Amino acid sequence: MSILVYAEHDNESLKTETNKLVHAASAAGGDITVLVVGKNCGLVAQAAAKITGVSKVLVADNVAYAHQLAENVADLVVELAASYTHVFAAATTTGKNFMPRVAALLDVAQISDIIKVESADTFVRPIYAGNAIATVQSSDSVKIVTVRAASFDAAANDGSASVENVDIVKVSEKSSFVSAELTVSERPELSAADVIISGGRGMQNGENFSLLHGIADKLGAAIGASRAAVDAGFVSNDMQVGQTGKIVAPNLYIAVGLSGAIQHLAGMKDSKVIVAINKDEEAPIFQVADYGLVGDLFDLLPQLEAAL
Amino acid sequence: MKILVPIKRAIDYNVKVRVKSDNSDVDLNNVKMAINPFCEIAVEEAIRLKEKGIATEIIVVSIGPKAVQEQIRTGLALGADRAVHIETDAALDSLQIAKLLKTVVDKELPDLVILGKQAIDSDNNQTGQMLAALTGMPQGTFASEVLVADGKVNVTREIDGGLQTVSLTLPAVVTTDLRLNEPRYASLPNIMKAKRKPIDVISAADLGVNLSSNIKLLKVMAPEQRKGGVKVADVAELVAKLKNEAKVIS
Ligand SMILES: Cc1cc2nc3c(=O)[nH]c(=O)nc-3n(C[C@H](O)[C@H](O)[C@H](O)COP(=O)(O)OP(=O)(O)OC[C@H]3O[C@@H](n4cnc5c(N)ncnc54)[C@H](O)[C@@H]3O)c2cc1C
Ligand SMILES: Nc1ncnc2c1ncn2[C@@H]1O[C@H](COP(=O)(O)O)[C@@H](O)[C@H]1O
Numbered sequence: 302m303s304i305l306v307y308a309e310h311d312n313e314s315l316k317t318e319t320n321k322l323v324h325a326a327s328a329a330g331g332d333i334t335v336l337v338v339g340k341n342c343g344l345v346a347q348a349a350a351k352i353t354g355v356s357k358v359l360v361a362d363n364v365a366y367a368h369q370l371a372e373n374v375a376d377l378v379v380e381l382a383a384s385y386t387h388v389f390a391a392a393t394t395t396g397k398n399f400m401p402r403v404a405a406l407l408d409v410a411q412i413s414d415i416i417k418v419e420s421a422d423t424f425v426r427p428i429y430a431g432n433a434i435a436t437v438q439s440s441d442s443v444k445i446v447t448v449r450a451a452s453f454d455a456a457a458n459d460g461s462a463s464v465e466n467v468d469i470v471k472v473s474e475k476s477s478f479v480s481a482e483l484t485v486s487e488r489p490e491l492s493a494a495d496v497i498i499s500g501g502r503g504m505q506n507g508e509n510f511s512l513l514h515g516i517a518d519k520l521g522a523a524i525g526a527s528r529a530a531v532d533a534g535f536v537s538n539d540m541q542v543g544q545t546g547k548i549v550a551p552n553l554y555i556a557v558g559l560s561g562a563i564q565h566l567a568g569m570k571d572s573k574v575i576v577a578i579n580k581d582e583e584a585p586i587f588q589v590a591d592y593g594l595v596g597d598l599f600d601l602l603p604q605l606e607a608a609l
Numbered sequence: 610m611k612i613l614v615p616i617k618r619a620i621d622y623n624v625k626v627r628v629k630s631d632n633s634d635v636d637l638n639n640v641k642m643a644i645n646p647f648c649e650i651a652v653e654e655a656i657r658l659k660e661k662g663i664a665t666e667i668i669v670v671s672i673g674p675k676a677v678q679e680q681i682r683t684g685l686a687l688g689a690d691r692a693v694h695i696e697t698d699a700a701l702d703s704l705q706i707a708k709l710l711k712t713v714v715d716k717e718l719p720d721l722v723i724l725g726k727q728a729i730d731s732d733n734n735q736t737g738q739m740l741a742a743l744t745g746m747p748q749g750t751f752a753s754e755v756l757v758a759d760g761k762v763n764v765t766r767e768i769d770g771g772l773q774t775v776s777l778t779l780p781a782v783v784t785t786d787l788r789l790n791e792p793r794y795a796s797l798p799n800i801m802k803a804k805r806k807p808i809d810v811i812s813a814a815d816l817g818v819n820l821s822s823n824i825k826l827l828k829v830m831a832p833e834q835r836k837g838g839v840k841v842a843d844v845a846e847l848v849a850k851l852k853n854e855a856k857v858i859s
Contacts, residue, residue, distance in 0.1 A: 351620075359767050359817070361650070361664065362678075364737075372747055373651075375742065394751060397734050397750070397751075401739045402738050402739065403736070405738070405739035405740075406742050410823055411733075411735050411739075413732065414732065414734075426830070427732065428730065429620065429732070430732065432626050433626060435828070436828045437826055439823055439825075440825070473747060475777060475778045476747035476748070476776070476778075479774040481773045482769075483772075484771045496857070520858060532788060537771060537788075539769055539770055539771050545787060552724065552857045553858065563625060574851070574855045582840075588835075588837045589835045591839075591840065591855065592839060592847055592850055592855075593840045594841050601829070601844060606695050609858070
């Protein structure tokens with residue numbers, strides 16, 4: 302068995318999702334190759350070569366892959382996939398975008414968003430916003446799998462794999478990159494943070510999110526949000542936690558002024574410790590919170606910041 | 610311009626599904642069903658393109674048992690012109706759905722196919738991308754803005770780091786994210802009118818698509834329940850518990 306792991310990165314740094322993917326792949330067994338697709342991504346490839354358990358790193362470094370457009374990436378991965386029994390990618394907006402194309406072009410199914418590897422052909426994945434957990438077995442010749450990184454530990458970084466260039470270039474004339482508006486933040490990313498503090502509709506507006514900043518700074522936390530807060534324009538979409546946003550599992554998740562809708566819980570209920578701050582003691586978020594504090598967030602947040 | 614909108618009948622998003630006691634699947638008996646919310650957004654986007662004079666015809670298509678005609682009627686009442694129902698009782702994977710949708714694309718030759726990004730039952734997030742690959746179309750997934758002009762569509766996508774805009778030549782596949790629009794409600798006169806709009810019913814078995822799946826559902830379990838914890842009296846008690854009991858802050 303041989304597994305191709307698609308590296309998650311932004312051309313500059315390798316994301317910890319990749320270490321988690323490698324850990325998931327090692328549970329399936331077999332030889333692990335990491336594929337780095339991008340432009341000027343040499344440093345990423347070097348970092349990937351250090352992940353424990355990786356035997357080879359393939360780098361496709363070309364302007365065609367600068368933005369990892371699904372059409373180009375999928376055609377590349379399809380060509381490489383012939384030598385592998387599995388392809389694993391993170392269930393991020395990158396992996397979700399190109400992997401189903403790979404599966405369709407190979408005429409196999411995709412198994413989305415797995416949280417556990419039972420064996421080389423059997424995987425566990427949540428369905429219905431995490432209200433049911435399915436175990437599925439695939440008899441496809443190559444298994445195309447996206448992985449919920451938050452559910453796996455990260456492989457360590459004491460390896461030394463060889464790095465090889467791949468000079469297959471796939472360019473679709475039908476799709477091109479126009480622009481990106483990326484959020485710049487000094488804080489840790491949601492998917493990598495040990496502590497997350499999230500605000501909901503109860504924050505009332507975007508400015509009030511600054512009440513979370515001081516606390517986040519003291520805890521080294523990332524800041525998240527509910528869909529309602531994103532929809533109301535308080536904060537940007539990349540901060541959304543939930544079924545259809547980011548799935549996180551930090552050591553500590555502090556939910557402020559959000560009710561705990563099924564779709565939000567789907568994104569954070571595997572956090573180790575959950576704290577809820579809400580003025581409604583009946584709010585469903587308290588049913589999953591380890592520590593609940595009932596009260597007005599506008600009184601409690603300044604107190605919390607001072608107490609830390 | 611012709612727009613095809615595939616819609617899925619799914620559990621209503623407010624309903625919390627239960628697992629069957631024999632762990633074979635979830636129990637959908639007497640559960641409220643609806644159009645998958647992302648598909649509703651897809652229908653709405655198509656209607657807005659028609660209202661702007663960009664689209665001329667909207668066709669909704671749904672694959673599933675007879676009951677999906679309920680959701681097809683809703684799509685027609687919202688403003689679609691006609692519908693295709695591909696009838697099957699089989700439980701299909703996204704790959705088979707995409708292959709069946711391809712037969713409709715090949716016949717209807719739409720300029721744009723707008724799907725939901727994800728069905729909230731399977732949580733697959735696959736069909737649009739698979740259909741794009743099978744038909745050789747470019748794709749704009751997780752769209753929060755769709756602009757059609759000069760034979761192209763510019764799609765702004767919600768990605769993990771923020772937003773990304775891509776330009777696609779038509780015909781293209783777009784999948785919707787929640788912020789793309791807010792779907793309207795169907796008015797009573799439109800619900801009445803929808804009853805007379807045509808639905809073309811085709812048997813899935815007649816489309817020459819292999820409907821067997823290589824994925825076997827072994828079991829479905831209820832998730833581990835989190836035990837509700839304690840209420841703390843004030844911030845001081847919270848901080849003390851986080852430090853000394855949970856040991857998650859220092
Ligand atoms: C298909 C679909 C997908 C979705 N995906 C997601 C998703 O991925 N993530 C997500 O989050 N949602 C998602 N949603 C939306 C979800 O259903 C809820 O609408 C949303 O999570 C509610 O956000 P909220 O808790 O911030 O708002 P509300 O439910 O309005 O809750 C606000 C809370 O703030 C409290 N509050 C108000 N003022 C104060 C105060 N001064 N002090 C303390 N507490 C206060 C209130 O008591 C209340 O509990 C999705 C919905 C659909 C249909
Ligand atoms: N049975 C179906 N009939 C019509 N469209 C479907 C069906 N299943 C999925 N789709 C479309 O594909 C989208 C994504 O579904 P999925 O890939 O299953 O998460 C949905 O929002 C629909 O637009």
